Amino acid sequence: MARITKRSEDYSRWYTDVIMQAQLADYAPVKGCMVIRPNGYAIWEKIQRVLDGMFKATGHENAYFPLFIPESFMKKEAEHVEGFAPECAVVTHGGGKKLEEPLYVRPTSETIIWAMYKDWIQSYRDLPLLINQWANVVRWEMRTRLFLRTTEFLWQEGHTAPEAEAEEEARKILEIYRTFAEEYMAMPVIPGYKTEKEKFAGAVRTYTIEAMMQDRRALQAGTSHNLGQNFAKAFDVTYQDENGEQQYVWATSWGVSTRLIGALIMTHSDDQGLVLPPKLAPLQVVVVPIWRGDEEMERLKQAARELTKGWDEAVTFKIDDRENYRPGWKFNEWETRGVPIRVELGPRDLENNQAVLVRRDTGEKITVSQEGILEEIKKLLDDIQRSLFERARKYRDDHTFVVDDYEEFKKKIEEPGGFFKIHWCGSRECEDRLQEETKATIRCIPFDQEPEEGKCLLCGKPSHGRVVAAKAY
RNA sequence: CGGGGCGUAGCGCAGCCCGGUUAGCGCGCCUGCUUUGGGAGCAGGAGGUCCCGAGUUCGAAUCUCGGCGCCCCGACCA
Numbered sequence: 001m002a003r004i005t006k007r008s009e010d011y012s013r014w015y016t017d018v019i020m021q022a023q024l025a026d027y028a029p030v031k032g033c034m035v036i037r038p039n040g041y042a043i044w045e046k047i048q049r050v051l052d053g054m055f056k057a058t059g060h061e062n063a064y065f066p067l068f069i070p071e072s073f074m075k076k077e078a079e080h081v082e083g084f085a086p087e088c089a090v091v092t093h094g095g096g097k098k099l100e101e102p103l104y105v106r107p108t109s110e111t112i113i114w115a116m117y118k119d120w121i122q123s124y125r126d127l128p129l130l131i132n133q134w135a136n137v138v139r140w141e142m143r144t145r146l147f148l149r150t151t152e153f154l155w156q157e158g159h160t161a162p163e164a165e166a167e168e169e170a171r172k173i174l175e176i177y178r179t180f181a182e183e184y185m186a187m188p189v190i191p192g193y194k195t196e197k198e199k200f201a202g203a204v205r206t207y208t209i210e211a212m213m214q215d216r217r218a219l220q221a222g223t224s225h226n227l228g229q230n231f232a233k234a235f236d237v238t239y240q241d242e243n244g245e246q247q248y249v250w251a252t253s254w255g256v257s258t259r260l261i262g263a264l265i266m267t268h269s270d271d272q273g274l275v276l277p278p279k280l281a282p283l284q285v286v287v288v289p290i291w292r293g294d295e296e297m298e299r300l301k302q303a304a305r306e307l308t309k310g311w312d313e314a315v316t317f318k319i320d321d322r323e324n325y326r327p328g329w330k331f332n333e334w335e336t337r338g339v340p341i342r343v344e345l346g347p348r349d350l351e352n353n354q355a356v357l358v359r360r361d362t363g364e365k366i367t368v369s370q371e372g373i374l375e376e377i378k379k380l381l382d383d384i385q386r387s388l389f390e391r392a393r394k395y396r397d398d399h400t401f402v403v404d405d406y407e408e409f410k411k412k413i414e415e416p417g418g419f420f421k422i423h424w425c426g427s428r429e430c431e432d433r434l435q436e437e438t439k440a441t442i443r444c445i446p447f448d449q450e451p452e453e454g455k456c457l458l459c460g461k462p463s464h465g466r467v468v469a470a471k472a473y
Numbered sequence: 474c475g476g477g478g479c480g481u482a483g484c485g486c487a488g489c490c491c492g493g494u495u496a497g498c499g500c501g502c503c504u505g506c507u508u509u510g511g512g513a514g515c516a517g518g519a520g521g522u523c524c525c526g527a528g529u530u531c532g533a534a535u536c537u538c539g540g541c542g543c544c545c546c547g548a549c550c551a
Binding site for chain 2: 010012013016027029031083086087108137139141142143148149153155219220221222223255256257258259288290291292293296297323325326327328329330331332333335344346347348349356439473
């Protein structure tokens with residue numbers, strides 16, 4: 001098996017190597033596209049299961065809308081089409097004939113969904129309409145990267161018409177994303193809202209969770225938009241309220257994608273390969289029996305089966321009793337695949353009625369008695385989940401700087417890089433200039449922003465609180 | 474779209490400048506034996522449109538021209 005490039009040597013090669021070695025994905029024969037392999041797809045399925053449960057628990061239902069969107073639909077919302085048209089794939093032929101109207105392959109589904117909502121919503125009694133769909137979308141990106149940005153990707157997109165103002169719904173979803181990122185992915189995030197420049201095409205306001213990767217760049221991990229009445233107006237979706245008045249419907253849309261898998265990789269993995277948080281690891285525990293000779297082999301295989309009796313309900317595990325690989329080889333393989341805990345069981349352990357637990361995140365080996373081993377494993381999984389989060393949070397905090405001097409900012413954004421809390425006057429001019437001169441962008445205006453008087457880092461005009469700036473993916 | 478790199482066995486590469494045996498090496502794969510507490514050893518074996526096309530030549534992986542594809546770095550973006 002090939003080795004993984006060290007992070008310090010070449011971060012982006014490291015990232016690709018981790019994915020290849022763990023067999024999460026592979027490059028497809030189509031430029032910019034990837035094949036998500038079973039190991040990677042299993043992570044996506046876990047992500048789906050958890051998020052889907054959270055959406056349903058807040059009253060959302062799943063549905064499915066078409067892949068193709070008539071060109072005229074795309075053009076109904078001005079900002080929206082301007083934002084997305086350049087990156088759309090368009091179908092011009094079908095059945096061997098030129099189509100009368102080109103069909104866009106969905107880059108996102110607002111337009112076709114709101115075209116339907118027009119028919120489905122007439123009265124306030126039809127609200128709220130809370131729909132989510134799990135789907136693939138296509139965006140013709142210039143430069144792609146496995147999981148982080150591919151031409152086609154998988155995601156969920158929620159499209160809701162709340163009873164009134166969409167603000168509460170948009171914020172509620174962002175809170176779901178934050179909870180998911182922190183509690184399941186063990187990835188600390190900064191929730192906040194986007195600047196005018198960075199917000200979604202067609203939105204009134206865009207909310208985001210921003211995470212820091214190990215190369216200290218920011219990654220937008222999820223977004224939720226308050227669309228106001230923009231799409232309702234574009235698609236003429238109105239309802240009659242309790243007073244008999246016609247009103248435009250309020251809207252939200254929100255999504256997370258397979259990009260989360262990229263975020264997971266870049267938050268926790270190390271030079272040995274993938275590191276997964278237990279709550280999202282498709283395989284949480286691997287048991288490797290160790291033997292010498294045929295007679296011992298049978299004994300150890302049997303012992304491994306007995307040891308794991310009753311584990312099924314508590315953890316997902318596997319006994320690796322392949323005879324054609326030696327223990328050391330297996331240790332390495334499961335490490336590159338990110339399995340949180342390895343259990344080693346050899347003749348010496350049998351004699352002492354014990355087993356050895358090895359945690360993936362630290363490499364620490366812990367000898368435990370076979371009695372109560374399952375409890376130990378459960379505790380250890382919790383501990384790994386927690387300490388991955390703590391480690392990531394410490395890393396982020398250690399690379400978050402409060403800066404008031406532009407020259408210092410320019411220097412530090414290059415080395416070491418990170419999140420920068422800066423004062424900003426709120427003008428588009430300064431935001432553009434910041435990006436032009438430093439490649440950094442304003443990632444978000446955090447919810448927990450503290451009121452603080454200061455001067456814009458760029459122009460010196462008054463500012464009343466700090467925003468987060470960073471180089472981003 | 475600009476800059477850089479690369480296309481030779483499943484993977485990673487050498488060979489190419491300076492054309493000439495049967496195109497080689499490592500890993501992996503198959504068979505057998507010995508092994509098995511951190512990527513095993515020995516023996517035997519299978520596997521190739523040398524990215525594609527044209528040209529030069531007695532002869533092209535190698536030289537010339539044209540094309541295609543991929544990766545990395547920048548401008549657009551979840």
